[in-house]
Amino acid sequence: MIPRSHSPAKPRLRRLAVALSLALQAVVAGPAAANDAAGLDWVPLESLPEELRDQRCRSCGGRYIDPLAESDLADTPATSDIRARATESEMQGDDVYLRGGVAVDQGYRQLRGEDAYFDRVQREGTVSGGITLREPGILLRGQEAQYSADTGEASIRDSEFVLHQQHLHGSAGQLRRDAEGMLFIRDGSMSYCAPDDEEWAIRADSIKLDLKEGLGTATGAKLDLGGVPVLYIPWIRFPLDDRRRTGLLWPDISSDTNGGLDLAVPIYFNLAPNYDLLYTPRLIQDRGLNHEAEARYLHRNTGFWSVGGAYIPSDDRLQRDRPQESGANRWLANVEHNGLFEQRWRSRVDYSKVSDVDYFKDLDTSNLDTKRKTNLLQLGSIDYLGEDWLVGMEFQQFQTLAEDIIEDYKKLPQITASYRGDYTPFEIDPIFLTQYSYFDSDSERVTGQRLYMEGGATLPMLWQYGFLTPTAKYRYLEYELNDLGLLGSDSPSAGSGMLSVDSGLFFERPTKLAGRDLLQTLEPRIYYLISEYDDQSTQPDFDSAELTFSYNQLFRETRFSGRDRLDDANQISLGLTTRYISAEDGREYLNASLGQIFYLRDRRVRLDPRDEVLDQSSSEMAADLNFFPNKRLSLRNSLVWDPDSGNMNAGSLHASYQREDRAVFNVGYSYRRPVTLVDRDTVTEQAHLSAYYPIDDRWSVFAALNFSVEGSTSVEDMFGIEYDSCCWRIRLLHLRYIDTVPGQNPDFSDPDLEREYSTQVQVVLKGMGGFGNRVTDLLEDMIRGFDDRDY
Structure with a gap:
């Protein structure tokens, strides 16, 4: 018995089968078959069922339909007998003569024509009179063909061909197909356009199409647009599928006020299955020649690597506009890496550096986000993913791209170890995290070491109708500073106990909206947070900031990013969320949330110790609404x-x-x-x-x-x-x-x-x-x- 959930697929499959049948009939019969395009398996749009009319089909006014698309590829010609029929047949020794409506089938290969001759000893023959040679995915037509039944080799005069999957068709004065299935075309042309509307075509003295390698090569070629030759190409290699190929890629051409005419010609090197290289010489009218390169490498043990950069030895416009700049050489270096070794060791590198702060603004014209960058990340990290522990070490610094912004602190290094809880419901889960960081800076600012530790426990309690999660922990912070500055102490420290209780309920009811069966939920949430105050006025600010307020901020245990502040709190957060969910497939149509924090005491810990105490009795109200009708x-x-x-x-x-x-x-x-x-x-x-x-x-x-x-x-x-x-x-x-x-x-x-x-x-x-x-x-x-x- 077919499961109920599968039954809706049957009408769709039946409709598709009918659609394919109608399209195939349009190829082999009917009025459309009388024209030349139909003879190339081309079916016009009006003859196609709606199921086959995709965007490309509508744009082309039709599509190729391969009558042998469903053939059994295991039924190869090499292992199959030859079956021939004709109106008349004659045998003279080992020679067989067929006349009138010749049809020869050998496995999935089909040969059609008017007259045929076949040598049974040599297993070779000739077919003439409007011949067609078919295999799945390929059609060859012509006036006369010589062929071999053993190897599949064929030579066709005054021919046309179609590669169905590639949406490619062409013609040839002489077409030869070798035993490997490679096509050799002399005095021919090819195009990806519709056969009855050839807007462009490649015409060449010789063309080689290697279907196994997915590669085409043409010599003595001309690019025709609307029948008019516009470009002569002595030699060109082009892909027949999406496999990577070594060769010239198409150029990029643009113009802007930053550099004038901009021409880039990428050259791709497919060096091996797991590594390649892209080199792009880029000529910028007002600046000079910029050399850009990117090398990629992939290995199961070392992961993915990308190493690239750019170099312009002399930026003419920079020298002209800013002669006071010392040196006009400009460059970019970039390294990216992601690796996972034996599912335990995770590594990452994200390093970028440029010669000057205006590099991206002047030379990157493809992405406005890049022009908005204020700094470049320079990061290297490695993590150990244990059963119970996560241990990681990272080195991080930034290059600022704004002259009036002080560079962020460098972490050289930061080492973190944390216990990986499994959060099993109704079981106490321990909390432990320790982090050591060394902060350095090129500017005259306080630097030094920071040690952060926290320990405690949480008890997640989960039911179908709600949840309750109490958490208690103690946080400790200690510094060893190299420069006191205005802080007054070279080893400040602080500690704070914290308790939180997160709870929520789930209510639901069936409802209808716009005729749809829906499930509406109502999800109230209460979050209580209390943490002790400890004076932190002598502590530096290495990597912390006050978080932007939003609905998600209602249920966080701190209002700071980073580890430089242990915030004090005694507050209650109230939130309410409702959702409308499809009762049929579970898709969420709408969710809306509203919430606010109520402060039970003033908050004294500030990022800048000189700032005033926060004495509001409540926060702003935050709301989110997402609607997907x-x-x-x-x-x-x-x-x-x-x-x-x-x-x-x-x-x-x-x-x-x-x-x-x-x-x-x-x-x-x-x-x-x-x-x-x-x-x-x-x-x-x-x-x-x-x-x-x-x-x-x-x-x-x-x-x-x-x-x-x-x-x-x-x-x-x-x-x-x-x-x-x-x-x-x-x-x-x-x-x-x-x-x-x-x-x-x-x-x-x-x-x-x-x-x-x-x-x-x-x-x-x-x-x-x-x-x-x-x-x-x-x-x-x-x-x-x-x-x-x-x-």
Whole structure:
């Protein structure tokens, strides 16, 4: 008996089988078979059932249908007998003559024609008169073919061919297929376009198609656009599938106000299955030649490694604009590594360094996020993942990319050991963590060692209707400092006991909304936290900050990041969450949360000891709302409201809609008011709009805007247009952005505020690659939800 959960698949399978049958009938019979395109297994869009009309099919106006797609590949010609039939047959010794409607089948191989001759001894023959030779995934047509029944070799005059899986077709004055299945084409052409609408084609003196290796090679080739030769290529190698290949990749071409015309020509070296190299000479009109390289290595024991960098020996524009700079050589170094050895040892390296703070702003034109960086991480770590213990050591420092920002402290090293509890319900779980850190700095600041320890126990109690988790622990902090500065002590210490109780209940009820059967939950949560006060006014601040307030902050045991402060507390957090969940498949349609902290005493521990005591009786109110009415639409909203002042201190709203026709629409708004508890930044208020909109199956437009409300001006905006046909695509993109110091809000009233411009173009000949990958990077950066793999 078929399980009930499987029964809905049967109608879908039946419909697909019917659809394939109808499409195959359109190939071998009916009015469509009379034209030449149908003879190449091409079925026009109007003859295809809806199940087969994907985006590429609509763009091409049809698709190739392989009649042998479902053949048994185990039924090879080498192990199969030859079956032949014709209207007339004649045998003269070892020679067999067939006339009229010749059909020869050998395993999954089919040969058709009008007349045939076959030598039974040599097992070779000739077929003439509109012949077709088929195997799964390949069709060869011509006027006359010589073939071998043993090896499958064939030579066809005035031929045409189709590779169904590759969506590739072509023609040849002479086509030869060898025993290995390799195709040799003389005086031929090939294209990934529809056979009745050849917008571009490669025409060459000779073409070799190696289907096993997935590689094509052409000599004496010309690129034709609309039948007009536009480019002569003496030799070209191109992929027939997505396997990696050594060779030249398509160039990137762009232009911007930072460097003028920008041309990059990547060269890829597929050195081995587990390592490769990409070298990219990049000529920037106003700056010179930049050499970029990346080497990748993968091994089961040493993990993944990527080592790369860039070097421009003389930046002409830098020398011209800033002659006071000492040396114009500019460079980038980058190392990335992730490894897991024997499921116990985990390693990581993330190291980047540049020659100057403006390197990314001047030379990286593919990603605005990179231009916004304020520092570069330089990290190396190794962890031991034991059954009961996690022990790790890391070295970390940063290179600042803003001249007016002091570099973060270096951790040289930081060693952490913690007990890995299993959190078994209703069993006491011990807590133990110790961390040693040495902090250094190149600037004149206090440095030294820090030891942090905590120990205690927790008892997780879980039921279907709720949970209760009491936790008690003691935290201890001690320093050995090299420079007292204003602190007054070279070995300050502090300790604090802490107790927390986290509890919640789960209520649920069935309900209906818009005709849907739903399960609504109501989840109240209460979190009590009390921790002792200890004077920490003589302690430094190496890596700590006060956390930004949000709903998740209600249930944390500290209001600080890092380990430099043991916060004091006596507070109760109240939160309430409701969810609407599909009763059919468990998908969550909506969740909403609201909560607040009530302080039972003043909080005396501050990041800066000179700051005043926090004497509020309650926190701001925090709320989150997430709404997913269907798989295409999402709405996310978060708010932080101060009931005492009536001010909205922070808020964000983002709506995203993705249609089945690939359209993407985004609307966003964010607001942040300065709050002394968090920082002293200016008010930031920004709106975001972005969209990718297909006008029809071929034309699309796209745009993005990040607008500063307080400055009444655009910070970044981008717009462009795309033409996407069956076999090629072109995108034209124009970008404007304000050139600001990383990490700082721009002063929009400054008359010298610079606005940069960039124009990018992307051209893709489908199946052959293309140039302009920076356009894809910018689209994915500025249009949330855009993924070029889906387009």
